[in-house]
Amino acid sequence: MADLRGGDLSRLRQLNSLTAIRALRRAGPLTLSALAERTGLSRPSMKEVAGELMDLGWVEEVPPSPGSMGRPARRYRFRADSGYLVGVDVGGHNIRAALSDLDGEILAETRQPVLPDAPLEERLAAIERAVSGCLSLGRVAVSDLWTIAVGTIGIIDIEGRVIYSAAVPSWRDLDLAGRLREMFPCQVLIENDSRLAAMAETRRGVAQGAKDVVFLHVGRRMGAGLIIGGRVHRGFGAAAGEISMLPEARWFDAPEHLNSCAAVPGGTPPEDAAGYTLAAARNGDPVALEAVGRFLDDLAVGAAAMVLVLDPQVVVLGGGFSRSADVLLGPLRERLERRCMRMPEVRASTLGDECVVAGAIDYAVDHLDEQLFTPESGPLPLTR
Amino acid sequence: MADLRGGDLSRLRQLNSLTAIRALRRAGPLTLSALAERTGLSRPSMKEVAGELMDLGWVEEVPPSPGSMGRPARRYRFRADSGYLVGVDVGGHNIRAALSDLDGEILAETRQPVLPDAPLEERLAAIERAVSGCLSLGRVAVSDLWTIAVGTIGIIDIEGRVIYSAAVPSWRDLDLAGRLREMFPCQVLIENDSRLAAMAETRRGVAQGAKDVVFLHVGRRMGAGLIIGGRVHRGFGAAAGEISMLPEARWFDAPEHLNSCAAVPGGTPPEDAAGYTLAAARNGDPVALEAVGRFLDDLAVGAAAMVLVLDPQVVVLGGGFSRSADVLLGPLRERLERRCMRMPEVRASTLGDECVVAGAIDYAVDHLDEQLFTPESGPLPLTR
DNA sequence: TCAACTTACGAAGGAGCGCTTCATTAGTAG
DNA sequence: CTACTAATGAAGCGCTCCTTCGTAAGTTGA
Numbered sequence: 001m002a003d004l005r006g007g008d009l010s011r012l013r014q015l016n017s018l019t020a021i022r023a024l025r026r027a028g029p030l031t032l033s034a035l036a037e038r039t040g041l042s043r044p045s046m047k048e049v050a051g052e053l054m055d056l057g058w059v060e061e062v063p064p065s066p067g068s069m070g071r072p073a074r075r076y077r078f079r080a081d082s083g084y085l086v087g088v089d090v091g092g093h094n095i096r097a098a099l100s101d102l103d104g105e106i107l108a109e110t111r112q113p114v115l116p117d118a119p120l121e122e123r124l125a126a127i128e129r130a131v132s133g134c135l136s137l138g139r140v141a142v143s144d145l146w147t148i149a150v151g152t153i154g155i156i157d158i159e160g161r162v163i164y165s166a167a168v169p170s171w172r173d174l175d176l177a178g179r180l181r182e183m184f185p186c187q188v189l190i191e192n193d194s195r196l197a198a199m200a201e202t203r204r205g206v207a208q209g210a211k212d213v214v215f216l217h218v219g220r221r222m223g224a225g226l227i228i229g230g231r232v233h234r235g236f237g238a239a240a241g242e243i244s245m246l247p248e249a250r251w252f253d254a255p256e257h258l259n260s261c262a263a264v265p266g267g268t269p270p271e272d273a274a275g276y277t278l279a280a281a282r283n284g285d286p287v288a289l290e291a292v293g294r295f296l297d298d299l300a301v302g303a304a305a306m307v308l309v310l311d312p313q314v315v316v317l318g319g320g321f322s323r324s325a326d327v328l329l330g331p332l333r334e335r336l337e338r339r340c341m342r343m344p345e346v347r348a349s350t351l352g353d354e355c356v357v358a359g360a361i362d363y364a365v366d367h368l369d370e371q372l373f374t375p376e377s378g379p380l381p382l383t384r
Numbered sequence: 385m386a387d388l389r390g391g392d393l394s395r396l397r398q399l400n401s402l403t404a405i406r407a408l409r410r411a412g413p414l415t416l417s418a419l420a421e422r423t424g425l426s427r428p429s430m431k432e433v434a435g436e437l438m439d440l441g442w443v444e445e446v447p448p449s450p451g452s453m454g455r456p457a458r459r460y461r462f463r464a465d466s467g468y469l470v471g472v473d474v475g476g477h478n479i480r481a482a483l484s485d486l487d488g489e490i491l492a493e494t495r496q497p498v499l500p501d502a503p504l505e506e507r508l509a510a511i512e513r514a515v516s517g518c519l520s521l522g523r524v525a526v527s528d529l530w531t532i533a534v535g536t537i538g539i540i541d542i543e544g545r546v547i548y549s550a551a552v553p554s555w556r557d558l559d560l561a562g563r564l565r566e567m568f569p570c571q572v573l574i575e576n577d578s579r580l581a582a583m584a585e586t587r588r589g590v591a592q593g594a595k596d597v598v599f600l601h602v603g604r605r606m607g608a609g610l611i612i613g614g615r616v617h618r619g620f621g622a623a624a625g626e627i628s629m630l631p632e633a634r635w636f637d638a639p640e641h642l643n644s645c646a647a648v649p650g651g652t653p654p655e656d657a658a659g660y661t662l663a664a665a666r667n668g669d670p671v672a673l674e675a676v677g678r679f680l681d682d683l684a685v686g687a688a689a690m691v692l693v694l695d696p697q698v699v700v701l702g703g704g705f706s707r708s709a710d711v712l713l714g715p716l717r718e719r720l721e722r723r724c725m726r727m728p729e730v731r732a733s734t735l736g737d738e739c740v741v742a743g744a745i746d747y748a749v750d751h752l753d754e755q756l757f758t759p760e761s762g763p764l765p766l767t768r
Numbered sequence: 769t770c771a772a773c774t775t776a777c778g779a780a781g782g783a784g785c786g787c788t789t790c791a792t793t794a795g796t797a798g
Numbered sequence: 799c800t801a802c803t804a805a806t807g808a809a810g811c812g813c814t815c816c817t818t819c820g821t822a823a824g825t826t827g828a
Contacts, residue, residue, distance in 0.1 A: 003403075004403050004406060004407050004410075004422055004423055005403065005423065005424050006399070006400045006403050006404075006423035006424045006425035006429075006430075007396050007399050007400060007403075009396070011396070012391050012393070012395070012396045015390070015391050016390045016391060019387075019388050019389065019390050019391075020390075022388060023388050026388075038388055039388055039389065039390035040389045040390045041390035045390075046390075155725070155726075164725075210620075211620070212619060212620055224693075226693070226694075228612050228613070228617065229612070229613060229615075231613075233612065233694070234695070235596060235694055235695025235696065235726075236594075236595070236596055236695055236696060236697040236726075236728070237695055237726035238695070239692075239695040239725045239726040240693065240694055240695040241692075241693065241695075242692050242693075242695070242725045243689065243692045243693050245692055245723070245724075245725050246685075246688055246689055246692050246723055247723075248632050248633070248634070248685050248689070249632070249689060249692075250632070301630075301632050304630055304632075305627065305630055305632070305633060305689045305693065306693050308623075308625075308626050308627045308629055308630050308633075309608075309610070309624065309625060309626075309627050309689065309690050309693050309694070310610075310617070310619055310624055310693070311618070311619020311620055311621055311622070311623040311624040311625075311626070312619065312620060313620040339629070339630055339631075340629075341539070341548075341621075341623045341626045341629050342539075342619075342620075342621035342623040344620070
C-alpha cells in the first residue's frame with residue numbers, strides 16, 4: 001500500500017524545492033545562505049533551486065535588508081499572493097466567508113444573513129454572494145482563486161455531498177461541492193464545521209502545537225471535532241465526533257437545561273434563552289447556576305467519554321456558549337477531573353465567530369501543502 | 385516541526401534502497417527485472433542498489449527459478465533471518481512469548497504460567513524464561529535478537545515505565561523496559577496489550593487493511609485498543625481507550641452479569657463462572673441468555689460511544705469471551721445498530737490467545753521499518 | 769543435435785544534481 | 799581611503815540514474 005516508487009534525480013530536486021518552499025513559508029523572507037543552512041543544502045545548490053522556483057513563480061526577490069555587515073544578501077520570499085483561498089462557514093442564520101492568501105493570512109471577511117428555513121437556491125445564492133463579496137473586498141480576480149473550503153453542519157462524504165444534516169433540512173443529499181464548482185472554477189473542499197473549528201484552534205487558537213485535540217462545539221446544538229495526529233479525523237464514513245447521538249452521553253438534550261430555566265423571563269425568544277441563563281449565572285442567580293450545573297453535568301459525560309477514548313492533549317470549549325466560558329470552564333474542569341484517567345488541558349476558544357472560516361482556510365492550506373508534496377505534480381507549474 | 389532537511393544524492397540512494405527492501409519484503413524473492421519494474425527504477429540502477437544491499441547483508445541471492453523462457457534471472461530475497469524479534473504477552477496468569485524473523489513470521493512460541501499475585505521478581509524471572517525459551521526453541525542466539533516488544537495491562541509511558549496497572553499491583557511504577565534491557569541486550573518496546581491486539585487484528589486478523597479500528601477486549605477485564613490511520617493510537621498520556629473508567633459507559637461492571645448469573649452452579653471457581661454462563665447461553669438456557677443480554681446491553685453502550693466518537697471501519701470483538709463470539713456477535717450488532725450513526729463492520733477476533741504476542745511482533749516490525757526510514761541511520765549497516 | 773527465440777546480464781557513455789573551492793563584488797567600520 | 803565582512807558567480811568533481819548496445823544462458827521446435 002505504501003509508495004513503492006523509486007526516485008529519480010528530478011525527484012530529489014522536487015523534494016529540495018519543496019523543503020525550500022516550506023522553509024520560506026515558515027520563516028518569511030530568507031537570504032540564500034539562511035535558506036541553505038536551514039535546509040542543509042549547499043549554497044550553490046540552493047541558488048539553483050531558488051532560481052527554478054522564481055522561474056515558476058513560487059518565489060520572488062525582495063530588497064535586501066540594509067544595515068548589516070558584508071555584502072548585502074538577496075532575500076527571497078514565498079509568493080503567498082500568487083493564489084488565494086476562501087473559507088466559508090455555512091451556518092443556520094449566517095453565511096460567513098473569508099479570503100486569505102496562500103499562507104492563510106486573512107485579508108477580507110464578509111457575512112450574509114440567511115433565514116434557517118431559506119430554500120436551497122436562496123442559500124446557495126447567499127454563499128455565492130459571500131464568496132464574491134470577499135473577492136471584491138480583497139480585489140482578487142476569480143481566476144486567482146485556487147480553493148474554496150466550506151464548513152457546514154452535518155455529515156459530508158468524501159466527494160463533498162451532504163449525507164445528513166439535522167439543522168438544515170434542504171441541505172440533505174445536496175452535491176454541495178458540485179454546485180460550488182459550477183459557481184467558481186476552482187477546487188472545492190467540504191468538511192464538517194466542528195472539525196474545521198478544531199483545526200483552527202490547533203493552528204491559530206488555544207490548542208496550537210497539540211497533536212490530539214478534542215473540540216467541543218457547545219451551543220444550541222452540540223457537536224465535536226477531533227484532531228488526531230495533527231490532522232482532521234473524519235472517520236471511515238465521515239461520522240466521527242457524533243457522540244451526541246448516544247443517549248447515555250447525555251449531550252442531545254443538554255442545552256435544554258439552559259433553555260427551559262425558570263430564571264428566563266417569559267416572552268424571551270427561544271434562541272436567546274440559553275444566553276440569558278448563562279448571563280444570569282454569571283451574576284450569581286442561584287436558579288440559573290443550578291441550570292448551568294445540570295447542563296455541565298450532562299456535557300461532562302460526553303466530553304469525558306471522548307477524553308477517555310482518545311486521551312487528547314487539549315480539550316477546547318467552543319461554540320456559541322463559549323462566550324460564557326468564565327461561567328463554564330471551571331465547573332467543567334471539576335467534573336472532568338472526577339471522571340478522567342488523565343486530565344487534559346481544558347481551554348476556552350478565543351477565535352469566536354471566525355473559528356470555522358479560519359479553520360476552513362487552514363484546511364485549504366494543508367490541502368495545498370499536500371498537493372505540493374505529490375510526486376506527480378511536482379513543484380506545480382503555476383500555470384498563468 | 386516537519387523535516388526541513390534537504391536531500392543529498394546519497395539520500396536518494398537510501399530512499400531507493402529502502403523501496404527495494406520494502407518491495408522484497410512484500411513480494412518475496414524477486415528478479416532484478418521485476419524489482420526494477422515495481423520500483424520504477426532502471427535495471428542497471430537497481431542492480432547497483434541490490435549489490436549494495438547484498439554487501440550490507442540485507443539481501444541475498446536465491447537459486448533462479450527453473451522452467452522459464454530465456455536466460456534464468458537471478459532472484460533476490462530479503463534476509464528476514466538476519467535478525468529476530470520477540471513478542472511478549474504479560475498477562476495475569478500466563479506469560480506468552482513468540483519468536484519471529486524480521487518479516488514477522490512466527491517461528492516459536494512459549495508459555496510460562498504465573499500466579500496473579502506472584503511477586504515482582506518472580507514475574508520478571510518468568511518473562512526471562514519465556515523469552516529465553518523462545519530463543520532456544522528457534523535456535524537463535526541472544527546476539528541476533530534485535531527487539532523485544534512487550535504487551536501488558538495498564539498504562540505505560542513512552543519510556544516503558546508502568547504508570548498504572550489495576551490487575552497486577554506489583555507492576556506499578558516499574559521501569560519494565562529498563563529491567564528487560566538489563567536481561568537482554570536489545571531494543572525494548574512496551575505497549576498496552578489491548579492496543580497490540582488491535583494491531584495484530586489489523587495486520588493479520590479480521591481487520592486487515594482497515595485504517596481505523598476499534599478492538600474490544602472483552603473478558604473478565606474490559607479494555608479497548610485503537611488503531612487510527614493504520615497506527616496504534618496511544619494518546620497524549622498513553623491512556624487512550626480507557627472508556628471502562630466512565631460509569632455511564634457501563635463497562636466496568638459489565639462482566640458481573642455473567643459471573644453472578646443464577647445459571648452458574650454453586651462451587652464453580654469465579655474465573656470459570658462467565659465461561660459457564662456463555663456456554664449455557666449457547667445451549668439455550670433462558671436464564672443465561674438473559675444474563676448475556678444484560679452484559680451486551682452494557683457492552684454496547686461503551687462500544688457505541690467509541691464508534692460514535694471515531695467512526696471506525698471495523699470493530700473487532702476480542703479477549704477471552706470472544707471464544708463465545710457465536711453467542712455475542714449477533715446481539716451486539718443489533719444493539720450497536722440502534723445506537724450508531726453509521727454502523728461499522730463488527731467481527732470476531734480469530735487470532736485467539738496469540739493475539740497480543742502477534743501484535744507485539746507486528747509492532748516491533750513496524751518500529752523497525754520506521755528506523756529503516758530515518759535519514760540518519762540509512763540502510764542500517766547490519767553490524768556483525 | 770542444432771538453429772531460432774527469449775530473456776537476462778554486463779559494460780559504456782551521457783545527463784542531472786549537489787558539493788567544494790576560489791576569485792570577485794558590494795557593503796560597513798574605523 | 800583602507801581593512802574587514804559576507805555574499806556572489808563560475809569552474810571542476812563525484813555520485814546516481816538513464817539509455818543503449820553487444821553478449822550470455824536458457825527453452826522451443828525441426
